[in-house]
Structure formats: structure tokens, C-alpha cells
Amino acid sequence: MQSYYVTTPIYYVNDEPHLGHMYTTIAADVLARYQRLSGKDVFFLTGVDEHGQKVQQAAEKRGIAPIELADQVVERYQSLWPELEISNDDFIRTSSPRHKAGVQAMWRRLENAGTIYKGFYEDWYCVPCEAYWTETQLKDADCLASDGLETNCLESKLCPDCKRAVEKIQEESYFFRLSAFQDRLIEHIKANPDFIAPASRRNEVLSFIESGLRDLSISRTTFSWGVPVPGDEKHVIYVWIDALTNYLSALGFPDSDQPAHWPADVHLIGKDILRFHAVYWPAMLMAAELPLPKRIYAHGWWTVEGEKMSKSRGNALRPAELLAQYDADVLRYFLLREVPFGQDGDFSFSALKQRYNSELANDVGNLLNRSLAMLNKYRDGLLGAVAEENEIDRALIADAQAMQREVADYMDKQSFHLVLERINAVVRHGNRYVEDNAPWVLAKQGDDARLDTVLYHLIEMLRLVALQLLPFMPEKMAAMLEQIMNRSVTVENCSFATDGGWGVLAAGHQCRKPEPLFPRMD
């Protein structure tokens, strides 16, 4: 069976789950569910990043151990995912023994490959961002001083990114010879156009690498909450070496030298962590002589009602509040439909309502409802035999089948909004088909043969639509399929191979009475 491995980033436990985390995880879930339906051996991984100075300090502030803090936040993620119907196959915690073993094994591999050396590190460090800044970087960045005067970040000693205080650090450190991989990285990215998506991010990464890579400081001695360097335990392994290795440690690395499912088919990430995934991670893997992931996809950010989400504004959407108001399925649909994956987007309640009413309630929901209503009204819910297919019928079938193929292509490219747009086009075709055939006229005329044919095509088309939408809206589409199939439908008992063909429903099949799937929102 063909493997399919999809990951989300591991989310940092210093942060509560918010819309951004939901978004990435839902996208990964849709891919995982789609590939399972396609018959692939799917492994879908998410998890949490627990280490680092920021977590250690936050825990100290509250007078608890870092692991206690982590436990609390991990719980928030682990309880949220089922509510959003996230079907991850594993959940990796960086504090777990299996992960630490993986990280230390990775370290040794890098060491054995001669890509690690000990040196001396002096730089400015921003604790909240876990970012290191050079003097030049600080000097060139504008920071507003507390008296309101313009100044640079070196003078004000502020982080150019978050504008919070940076501290000067000077420490013994191990370094990774990132610079040695510059040419190979460029070569790989150029030889594999799909490696980094979207294309704009690929260009950014290329120009970043081409501008010259510095060796990377990969150990710290200033805090202890992390994975110790093997053989030199006063050093803690840099959080990104630690975090990135989760994609392998969850697969059992290093116990299995060639972990099943590796390489990943796609790492979904936010655009903020592109460099770590598209530069550091591939370089590490090259050094460790492991295959590179096939694809890294950096998606965009959400604003809320046109405003940037931030803690200070207090406008971050709380998952619990959203779920109290909307079905998980509706949120999943909206997030992936509203904005092309890779671009920034705006979450607004009016846009959500509009999409819902027009695409889910009026188009799909009502088409299902009117089709089943007619089937029940005219034929007691029984599907009849297809008499003779005409041009109009064949066009509908062809469209549904083309839709299946095109959805597969779009899925391979993570073009979720195009997938949904394409499915919606078939739904519109279905509504047009109803008008063109006017089943109520056929019923009045007593043209049973034609009426049966029309209703059959409608129901069969709806079944294929529901199947394609199943990864996006698992509960709603299971309910839709149950109305059509008249039996309980779960993701486990469906597949494109057995259910994806036209004509699976037999004459004489009994459908249920319609129940509104997507009631209109006021």
C-alpha cells in the first residue's frame, strides 16, 4: 500500500490553541482523510513542542515545573482536536522519551558526519521569540524608544521583531555547518519545483540561501529545559533541532533506521516557520543522510474582521467559542473554502454566513433536500431503473467524473479552495439538471421511465459529491450519505475504489426521507 505521511508543526505550549492552529490542523486532517479514502496507508502526525527557555521561564514565574505547565497546555490541544474531528494517527510530545531518543540520535548522526563543531557564540537574544540577532541586524532595525523617539534596536536593546527586550549573550556553543549545505540546498530546490509551496515562498527561500548561509548555533548552556547534548550534558540542544526531529522520532527513529512512512509527503506549516523547515531541516537531513520531505507548504495568516489577531487586542478567536456557535464541519469548510491555501485571509462572521447560506444551505443542502423530497413524493423513496440516457444525463455524469479527477489533482497540490469550487460546480450543474428536466412535470405527465432516470442521476450525483466532501465535513457528509444510502456510513466503510464509481446505487434501492442538512442561518 502506498504510504502518505502528512504533518502539522508541533505547537508551542507557551501558546493557547487559536484559529491558526485550527487551520493548519484541519488542512492536514482533510489531506489525511482524502488519502485514506484513496486507499493509501496514511500517517497523520501532530503534537506539541514543549522545550525552550520561554516555557522554562513561564513555568518558573508560576512556580511550577516546566513539565507541569506543558501538561496543562497539552491537554488543551488534545481535547480540542476531537471536537474538530481531527483524525491524527499519533500525537508527539517533545518531552517524551521516544522523542528525546530521536533527537539525541539525530545529534550523533550530525556529529558523526562531521557537521558539528564547538565554538563560541556572542549575540543578542530575544527570549520570547527565541531568536538570535546580530549587532548589525539590531542597528539597522527601527525601534521606537520609550520616550517616543525614533531609534534603532541596538540603542534601545529591543527585538526588531517583537520590540521586547533583547539580552546580550556570550556562551560556548556547538555549531552546525549549515554553510556547507548551501549549494546542495539550492540545487535541490531548483531540481524540485514542488519542494516548497507556494511558489512565492520558494523564491524567498532561494534568495535567502543564495545570500549566504551562516553556521547555526545549535546548543545552549543558559537554560536546562530541553534535550541534553549527548556526552556534554551542560549543553541543551537548540529547540529547532529538537522540534524538527519530531517528524522522525514519532515514526520510531532511531530504532528503525529507515522509518516507515518517511519521507513525509507534506509538512504543512505557517509562513513564520518557513526557514526552519525549508533550510535548516533539509540541511540536517542531508547531513544525517536521510531522504528529504517531498513537500513543504507554508500557508498564510488569518485576520479577524479585518484586524490582525493579537493577545493585546484580545481579538483572538477562541476555538471553544467558535465551536459553541458553529458546527466543526462548517468551520472546516469555511476555512478551506474562503481563502486560497498559502494566502492570507480574513475571518469574518458575515463572510462565513454568506458562504454557508449560499454554498452549503442553498446549493448542496437544498439540492439534496429537493431531490430526496421528489423521490419520496413521486416514488416512495425507491430508485427506479435508468431507462435511456440522453445528452443531458451524459453531461452530468461526465461532469461528476471529471470533478473526481480534478479534485485529485488539486488535492495533490493542497489547493483546497479549488477542490471545493470544483465540487460546487457539479452541485450547480445538479440544480440546473433539475430545472432542465423538471421532474414535477414528468410526474404530472406520468412519464415514469424518464422520471426514474432523472431521479437516479440526481441521487447518484449527490452521492459522489458527498463522497468528495467527506474529508472536509466528515459528520455532515456522513449524514448526507446516510440519507442516500439508508444505512450508517463511516469513513472506515467508504473508499473511492468501492464507492467512487458512477452507478453504484442499484435500481430498487430505498432512500430515506430528506432532513435538512444545512439549515439557513439568519
Add this chain to the structure above:
RNA sequence: GGCGCUUUAGCUCAGUUGGUUAGAGCAACGGAAUCAUAAUCCGUGUGUCCGGGGUUCGAGUCCCUGAAGCGCCA
């Protein structure tokens, strides 16, 4: 400051290697129909394709230049 991207209908955007009357969805307006969650279907756009210059028989599509917005890097 360097590199790159974007600028097309009221809104969000498609527009392949330059080629006949520039498209979609939503919104708006008019009509049809009544199976349906008053949902659906049909019809309706004289758009300076950001401005200016150029290449070409021909440019939204290529080149130069200007403006605005954005991203990455320094």
C-alpha cells in the same frame, strides 16, 4: 537599501507558450418555475485590464519607466 510579488467588473479573484466580441463566484436588477431549507433556473456588465512609453500585423499577456500595496533579506 537589495531581491521578489501584487495592482483585471461594486467585492473576491481566474486569465496557459502574446491572436478572433476579457471570464468565474458573490452582490445588484429583470424574468421563469413551484420539487425544495422563499431555496432554484434563465437573462443583464460602454470594465481607461494601475499610469506613461516601447517591441509587434496584433499585448491584460513581452521590454523600459513611474505610482501604490505587500513579502523576504540586509
